[in-house]
Amino acid sequence: MKTVPRDKTAPAEPDTVDCPRCDFFGILRVLDAVRDDSRVNCILKRRQPLAKGETLFRAGQPFHAACAVTGGSLMSYGLLDGGEEQILGFHFPGELFGLDGIKTGRYAYTTRALEPSLVCELHFEDLDQLGNHYPAFQTQLIELMSRQILHVQRQNLLAARQYSEERLAAFLLNVAGRFAVRGFPATEFRLPMSRQHISNYLGLAVETVSRLFQQFQEQALLVVSAKRLRLLNVAKLEDIARMRIRAINRR
């Protein structure tokens, strides 16, 4: 299997999302409308670049900003005290994270870049201040958090599935759907995380994930080579993802 040599002249710039596709867009528009107000200066810092593997913030650190991915991808994980780290979720362009820190004043989880990435930060020092003068801002924030709860709850469905096939299929479809929503190709994309990450996230062994990719490929459901992935039969994958009744002879 030949790999196309990477064009060295083009730097590995991560996929980026346009502002209108970002979860922060509603907030951004409100901020733009009041840009002349000195109080709202710099509340939304844009395009902070992160190196691969770089930690954005750690669990327990004082909360200072909610973030949105504008390019690349990140993951959040909590370490069960004394135990291994458990990955809680991945963050793709346009998506938010860190909103859980608002109430407690501390980040609940550690977040790290999976590849060179860009994030926008929404700073919260003057939130009350701002909210008192611009209710529209708070309204935006509420809608955004509502969507976030939905997003997180949807993730719950992934690892709760009983069989490894279901979990991986559901995971891939979840990722594909999230790319699709932001206008990226939904059937052909790069999985920025390692198999280790996937297996940890889904509560499986690495080898199982590897074998499942192999199996799906043999069934012509997808084509996978390293991190590049192409979905060939989404309908069948959906079947697998929701298959709860394990038939006696299912092959």
Next chain:
Amino acid sequence: MKTVPRDKTAPAEPDTVDCPRCDFFGILRVLDAVRDDSRVNCILKRRQPLAKGETLFRAGQPFHAACAVTGGSLMSYGLLDGGEEQILGFHFPGELFGLDGIKTGRYAYTTRALEPSLVCELHFEDLDQLGNHYPAFQTQLIELMSRQILHVQRQNLLAARQYSEERLAAFLLNVAGRFAVRGFPATEFRLPMSRQHISNYLGLAVETVSRLFQQFQEQALLVVSAKRLRLLNVAKLEDIARMRIRAINRR
């Protein structure tokens, strides 16, 4: 094992939570402060009684209110189209649910009472209206949603664990912790859901859950009889919950 005959004169009134312990309390105080304002009339409907098994709302129905449990308990589940229903979470006194509907305008999941229950409803028709006049209200709502995101994310950790022991132990501790926060006894309580529900929620077979209860009991970690549960060795349960490295000889 004798069961104490239930006092027939006292109706099976579910455990209830005091208002100060409820997640809505912050909002309630704001509303109390502006009670004289005609606009905010009836925005918080209290103590709606539900029969066991009664459905509060269904997935897809238009969203009209976020809810808090004030007594009893409920569960939310989504049905994977064409597949079985997957339980997403349980709701205990003082806890919120339904906030995910704010943005989409529809309930994302179906919610049903596990026993005779009471809920408060926070109606959202006039939210914008109210928010424009009382930013404090929106501020409360934002904090509350932040806590909710944290809560839901914590649940993600349950089913992502690799082994059934870890999952059940983590689940029981999660439930115990949630009771403790609201001032209920944390080591002796009733599990309002069936084994079926637990197994579905954790992605296990019913029989496995049953056997694990048995096993934990033999190890003197807890005492279980039907739905009543008493935790004897929380420290050891925590050990199990975070045990990732499966030792060769672990007994």
Next chain:
DNA sequence: CGATGGTTTGACCACGCTCAATCAACGTGG
């Protein structure tokens, strides 16, 4: 009181984990 549905228990076996070796992809230094 019997009917019904949930729970437990047992026997069996397959899915998926463990361990270990191999292979591929990079990055580094000679």
Next chain:
DNA sequence: CCACGTTGATTGAGCGTGGTCAAACCATCG
């Protein structure tokens, strides 16, 4: 530029956890 080490992905063999099926058991309720 290639040898080498390192890291991640894959593949294989073996076995244990946990799922399936079935029956017995028990609780709740009409």
